[in-house]
Amino acid sequence: MATLVRYNRTPSFFNPFYVRPAVTRFYNTRPNVPAANVKETETGFTLVLATPGLKKEDLKINVENNILTIAYKPEATETAETFTHHEFGVNAFERGFRLPKSVNADQIAASYTDGILTVTLPKVDVKEEKLVKEIAIA
Template structure:
């Protein structure tokens, strides 16, 4: 499983660090994205391509007697991963805790050919 060449960031070129691990029956993707909420993430799967994106807007306003200053801060990124065909797209799960987005990508169960005995007549 490798990130595709179409990964980019829209603000400050902040592409979060990602760990990809494989265990028996599952792949795990960990995305370091502190300071966000689970609602800030959007995950989509299209033709074995998993896209992880986020967009967060913050506004800071400072007022004094003589002036008003307002700053907008946009944080966003997008990462796309080409998944192996062995991933079961119907069972992908994601959680966000302690600044880490954890995505579990279970592998499809291996279909074994049925063995049928044929009696000789």
């Protein structure tokens, strides 16, 4: 009998592209990381994250050492609700993006509309210095 699900039985330390078996993908065992799209234009980059159900005040965006970090940490609230089955909810996440040298970090802007976080990363002209150095032989 043929199966539609193929398993990679090679342990992850042998295969750097190891993917968990498809059966575990149906459960919420993955860390909660929002999906992202990056689009490059002549003037810059546009980073779009799908973050439905969040408030813009709860999202934190910062740049440090050419790494753009977007994080969400929900406030600790106690609820008296008891669920028989619970799949809906948003967990804390942190996602980092390495910025190219052509991005002007001082002019990064962000907006949040209808569950979509849009981060605009303008480009700056980077003149590549060609290092030509003559080395004397001693």
